[in-house]
Amino acid sequence: MQTVKRVISIIVQNEAQVLARVSGLFAGRGYNIESLTVAAIPGSNMSHMTIVTQGSKRVIEQIIKQLHKLIPVYKVIEHDSMVEKEMVLVKLPIDKDTNIANIQSLFEAYNGGIVNASKNVIIAMAADESMRINHCIEAAKNFKPIEIVRSGVVAMER
Amino acid sequence: MKISGAQMVCEAINAEGVKYVFGYPGGAIMNVYDEIYKQNGFKHILTRHEQAAVHAADAYARVSGEVGVAMVTSGPGFTNAVTGLATAYTDSTPLVVISGQVPVSLIGTDGFQEVDAVGISRSCTKHNYLVKDINDLPRILKEAFYIARSGRPGPVLIDIPKDITSEIAEFNYPESVDIPTYKPSYKGNxxxxxxxxxxxxxxxxxxxxxxxxxxxxxxxxxxxxxxxxxxxxxxxxxxxxxxxxxxxxxxxxxxxxxxxxxxxxxxxxxxxxxxxxxxxxxxxxxxxxxxxxxxxxxxxxxxxxxxxxxxxxxxxxxxxxxxxxxxxxxxxxxxxxxxxxxxxxxxxxxxxxxHPLGFEDSDEVIKPQWVIKRLGELVGENATVTSDVGQHQMWAAQFFPFSRPRQWVNSGGLGTMGFGLPAALGAKMANPEKTVINVTGDGSILMNIQELVTAAENGIAVINVMLNNHFLGMVRQWQTFFYEKRYAETDLSYQPNWKMLVEACGGVGYDVTTKEEFDVALKDAIAQNKVAFINVAVDRFENVLPMVPAGGALFNMMLEYKER
Incomplete structure (x- = not known):
């Protein structure tokens, strides 16, 4: 069966064990997690989780129904039309010959820039759609990155 | 009213109208047991193994339609209960299981008899709680009963650290629950x-x-x-x-x-x-x-x-x-x-x-299907039937003439061997008017045989009818059909003296090798009104038929197996 990629937002009670319940559900039933982000929703006792997953249509449907069954889950949104962003931090080596302006303009093209600099390294950031983050990382490889950290996706229905 | 956490547990159980709690005490749950000793509400039945306590509560729930309650201590007490939780979860039984836990300050330190109960039970409970604040306990108790019985029912675990059960706090048992994230729909579109x-x-x-x-x-x-x-x-x-x-x-x-x-x-x-x-x-x-x-x-x-x-x-x-x-x-x-x-x-x-459901009867050896059919004729409508898991379970389902719901109690989804005897105890407590028959096999019965003691001690008159083929029969059947008769570890020829075993526990035993003996034994067992055990020697190589081999199409049934 054909697999599709889906971004799912889950609104949950902000309480102990809730992340374990959600991730345990994926592990126990053999569902795939590509990325997972979670943070409290300001001014409420709820948290917002964004999970990127893939599976057949039936599997995606099961994931959503099984998530609904968890007692602390308030809402599950299978995104259709959404704004999706992901962040990446890239640590790059520099010396006196490095053309920092090139790095700066690369990351600016992906809604970011240089966020930290020291004598031997700088840290650049980009915030964009997952596919564009892939492109950005690809291009950044020219600068021989020391470390790359991706955040996972956050999404919001339009 | 300010009371201890242990008192809250007892108050809530009584407020829910629970008549019986099945359980087994231990260090971390002792405060609660001390309150059980002092109260006059529900009756506590001491099983001889935590797994049996949960199965008994499970069957009690299945027969009565009410929420079953079991209580165990931390660590091994809890892990023994896990099979019971998984059994209830798979068959959607409303159950509240209360486990003791090490004191809050010791959680995460690998304390004595500490195990991560909520972590272990997450995937085999409908919901579970670790109580970390006594002020949450009344609400959690109320929610647990509500969640267990509403929507698709299921087991709920409440894990309570020992210091929470001794702590004192205000107790008002809530009249209703409000869980904004849990709203089962009943009406249908x-x-x-x-x-x-x-x-x-x-x-x-x-x-x-x-x-x-x-x-x-x-x-x-x-x-x-x-x-x-x-x-x-x-x-x-x-x-x-x-x-x-x-x-x-x-x-x-x-x-x-x-x-x-x-x-x-x-x-x-x-x-x-x-x-x-x-x-x-x-x-x-x-x-x-x-x-x-x-x-x-x-x-x-x-x-x-x-x-x-x-x-x-x-x-x-x-x-x-x-x-x-x-x-x-x-x-x-x-x-x-x-x-x-x-x-x-x-x-x-x-x-x-x-192709009616049937079997070829014999005059030389008792056929297991005959036993079930005969049971139906002798006790029929007046019986609640529990079973273990295996061939005897299938024969009971096929040949007993069931006439009403909640008459038949078995571990259908998880297939838990050892379910039958403790389930029979729970079934008898839930409906004492009925004759309770546990249809079991010589494999399954030994997995919770210790409950003969519980039955004898409490005068719970259940009748075990064991279809004894000296085999782990269902696995043997698959070995016959699909593994060229290589009977790997399924020959149970070495057996205890069943009559002596049950009598040593305080029950009454019968060894049956003919149809006439079976009738006599069953009638006597009913008259004795105490835990009974009828060991019926049946055809060793009888198979459960029809059979759709695993993965086969439903209409391709194996209707007979000739060669032996």
Whole structure:
């Protein structure tokens, strides 16, 4: 069966064990997690989780129904039309010959820039759609990155 | 009113109207047991193993329809209870299990008898709680009972650290619960129900496929009426035996791996399957691509996740089986023409005549099926039947003439050997008027044999009928069929002296080798009114038939096995 990629937002009670319940559900039933982000929703006792997953249509449907069954889950949104962003931090080596302006303009093209600099390294950031983050990382490889950290996706229905 | 956490637990159990708690004390739960000692509400039954406590509470719930309660200590007490939780979870039994835990300050330090109970039980409970603040305890107790019994029922674990049970706090047991994230829907979508009713009127070969959900929602009466008014025949899964009543001419039989020929042909040839609280288990469907190929499917289930999980559904209806079936019936009462399905009913009757459920009786050796049939003749309607897991379980499901729901208690989903005897205790406590028969095998029974002591101590008169083939019979059957008779570790020829064993525990035992002896033993066991054990020597190599080999199509049944 054909697999599709889906971004799912889950609104949950902000309480102990809730992340374990959600991730345990994926592990126990053999569902795939590509990325997972979670943070409290300001001014409420709820948290917002964004999970990127893939599976057949039936599997995606099961994931959503099984998530609904968890007692602390308030809402599950299978995104259709959404704004999706992901962040990446890239640590790059520099010396006196490095053309920092090139790095700066690369990351600016992906809604970011240089966020930290020291004598031997700088840290650049980009915030964009997952596919564009892939492109950005690809291009950044020219600068021989020391470390790359991706955040996972956050999404919001339009 | 300020009381201790331990008192709160007892107060809540009594407020919920619980009559019996099954359990086993230990260090971390001692404060609660001290309060149990002091109170005059519920009665505590001391089993001899925590697994048995949970099974007993489970069966109590299944027979009474109320929430069962079990209590265990931390660490090994809890881990012993896990099989019980998983059994109840798979069969959707409403259960509240309370476990002790090490004090809050010790959690995470690998303390004595510490284990991560909520972590371990997360995937085999409907919900679970670790109580970290005494002020949460009254709400959690109330929620646990509510969650256990509402929606699709299931077990709920409350793990309570020892210091919480000794702490004192204000106690007001809530009258209602408010869980904004948990709102089961019962009513069913009226538009969907209307469409389903239209589909039923259009169909030529409709079939009721009744599952355990029909028992859980107490839908038996309305389903019987539905079948009678519409003239639609029915099959009952292992979990639903008794819903239609076997004397009902519309009840075709049990479908699935060991289902009857007529039932499996009914599923295979139907053009509209009306699933009432069944979940298309792999033991029912057989090979999915061949399953019910000609049928549209109406799936009524309180758990939306069951709908569309295994098969594509044409008419999904999320709701309580009883309520939705009643609505469907109201829509059809004046429009349905039972005559329309007469050809279909006759066809199924014909199938049953061609290959009825049966067995070849013998004068030399007792056939296990004969024992079940004879049990039905001798105790029938007046019995509650529990079972362990294996061949005897299938024979009991096939040959006992069930007449009402909640008469049959077995571990259908998880298939837990050792379930039968503790379940019999719970079943007897729930309905003492009935003769309780545990149909068991020489494999399963030893997995919770210690409960003979519990039964004897408390005067719980249950009758174990053991079909003794000196084999782990169901596995032996598969070895015969599929493993060229290599009987790896299934020969149970070495056995205890069963009569002495049960009598050493305070019960009464019988060794039976002839049909006459069986009748005498059963009648005597009923008259003795104490825990009894009838060891029936049966044909060692009898097989459960028909059989759909695992992964095979439902209509390809093995109807006989000749060579031996």
């Amino acid at each position: 009226n538009r969907q129900i209307k469409k389903a009713a239209e589909a039923i009127l259009e169909a030529k070969k409709p079939l009721l496929y009744i599952g355990g959900g029909a028992v859980l929602s107490n839908a038996s009466d309305v389903i019987r009426e539905f079948a009678e008014v519409t003239g639609i025949p029915a099959v009952e899964t292992l979990m639903a035996r008794g819903v239609m009543g076997d004397s009902n001419p519309l009840q075709i039989g049990m479908p699935g791996m060991h289902g009857s020929y007529a039932s499996n042909m009914a599923m295979s040839e139907s053009d509209l399957i009306i699933s009432l609280g069944a979940r298309f288990d792999d033991r029912v469907t057989g090979k999915l691509s061949e399953f019910a190929k000609y049928a549209d499917i109406i799936h009524i289930d309180i758990d939306p996740a069951n709908i569309g999980k295994i098969v594509d559904v044409d008419y999904p209806i999320v709701g309580d089986v009883k309520i939705v079936t009643q609505k469907l019936l109201d829509k059809l009462r004046d429009t349905v023409k039972p005559k329309r399905y007469e050809v279909w009913r006759d066809l199924l009757k014909r199938y049953d005549e061609i």
